[in-house]
Amino acid sequence: MSYSYNDNTWISQQLETLIRKLHAFVGNAVTRNRYIVFGAGSTQILNAAAYALSLDNTSSQSPTRVVASVPYYTLYKQQVEYFNSERFKFEGDAYTWRNRPDDGRASTNVIEFVTSPNNPDGQLNKAIVDGPNVKTIYDRAYYWPHFTPIPAPADEDLMVFTLSKLTGHAGSRFGWAVIKDEAVFNRMTIHMKLNSIGVSKDTQLRAFKLLKAVLEEGTEIFDFAYQTMETRWERLVATLSLSNRFSLQKFNPQYCLFSQKIRDFSPAYAWVKCEREEDKDCYAVLKAANIIGRQGNEFGSEDHYVRLSLVRSQDDFNILIHRLQKLVSKEDG
Numbered sequence: 001m002s003y004s005y006n007d008n009t010w011i012s013q014q015l016e017t018l019i020r021k022l023h024a025f026v027g028n029a030v031t032r033n034r035y036i037v038f039g040a041g042s043t044q045i046l047n048a049a050a051y052a053l054s055l056d057n058t059s060s061q062s063p064t065r066v067v068a069s070v071p072y073y074t075l076y077k078q079q080v081e082y083f084n085s086e087r088f089k090f091e092g093d094a095y096t097w098r099n100r101p102d103d104g105r106a107s108t109n110v111i112e113f114v115t116s117p118n119n120p121d122g123q124l125n126k127a128i129v130d131g132p133n134v135k136t137i138y139d140r141a142y143y144w145p146h147f148t149p150i151p152a153p154a155d156e157d158l159m160v161f162t163l164s165k166l167t168g169h170a171g172s173r174f175g176w177a178v179i180k181d182e183a184v185f186n187r188m189t190i191h192m193k194l195n196s197i198g199v200s201k202d203t204q205l206r207a208f209k210l211l212k213a214v215l216e217e218g219t220e221i222f223d224f225a226y227q228t229m230e231t232r233w234e235r236l237v238a239t240l241s242l243s244n245r246f247s248l249q250k251f252n253p254q255y256c257l258f259s260q261k262i263r264d265f266s267p268a269y270a271w272v273k274c275e276r277e278e279d280k281d282c283y284a285v286l287k288a289a290n291i292i293g294r295q296g297n298e299f300g301s302e303d304h305y306v307r308l309s310l311v312r313s314q315d316d317f318n319i320l321i322h323r324l325q326k327l328v329s330k331e332d333g
């Protein structure tokens with residue numbers, strides 16, 4: 001009933017141990033000698049991380065620049081703008097902040113959000129801004145074998161994970177960060193204390209039960225989820241391969257340590273492009289066919305692009321394919 005556990009923290013040690021075991025089993029992240037912080041979904045964690053890293057900016061008068069490469073998950077921008085802090089400011093596309101030594105940017109304090117696999121396009125993004133005062137937050141929400149090959153255990157300074165994209169229990173609101181640096185861990189812990197006095201114990205218990213079930217099943221849950229996502233992706237690729245009007249993102253298959261073979265990606269989202277010049281508003285084109293996506297501009301991109309979700313129910317996915325087939329069959333020629 002109380003706020004804390006017996007060791008006077010808000011973090012269940014059993015759950016923390018289970019998370020470390022899970023990463024070791026899947027091989028998707030290094031957790032040895034790393035700190036772990038829990039949050040109400042990764043949404044709360046992302047904010048705690050930006051706050052913690054912006055405190056490294058002690059020498060400069062100007063706020064830390066927060067960037068992400070286009071197309072990016074829009075929450076980073078929304079959060080930074082919402083908090084309207086003197087500490088950090090959203091500066092848009094990371095590509096425009098690549099260091100050019102002659103323009104004084106090399107010493108700028110930057111936080112780069114790197115989403116890998118990326119939302120919306122599923123690519124295994126890497127940080128692109130470099131420099132002595134650049135910090136990265138690796139959003140690893142989709143770094144699980146059902147969405148991507150796992151080429152190596154992730155080993156970045158600050159990595160963020162979430163139950164939402166692992167088991168799908170987004171409503172339980174549970175995420176975690178794996179952190180190298182003790183000072184950053186301490187600052188994130190302060191943020192969690194002031195923000196919500198930690199994560200609900202009910203949520204932690206639920207997460208514990210879920211992750212325990214995942215581990216008890218061995219590879220079964222991951223195999224099932226991969227099969228499901230792979231079949232969906234293949235059906236989508238087959239449907240749009242008949243089209244000249246719409247195209248999909250492309251992937252290069254990679255060796256997956258978890259599956260122990262070279263395999264293709266099986267992403268959570270389709271990043272669809274309307275190829276025709278006149279289809280400037282791809283969202284409207286699809287909407288007219290009763291297909292609701294998310295506009296490219298939400299991801300800092302052009303509206304020739306739309307993101308379609310592939311992680312809805314099987315019925316929803318079947319309807320999506322059916323409507324796309326109808327749309328493609330109406331194309332000229």
Ligand code: PMP
Nearest residue numbers: 041042043073119141162164175
């Ligand atoms: N990061 C990414 C890349 C996401 O796609 C999402 C959910 N759409 C989140 C973070 C937030 O998820 P949650 O707060 O449920 O963990």
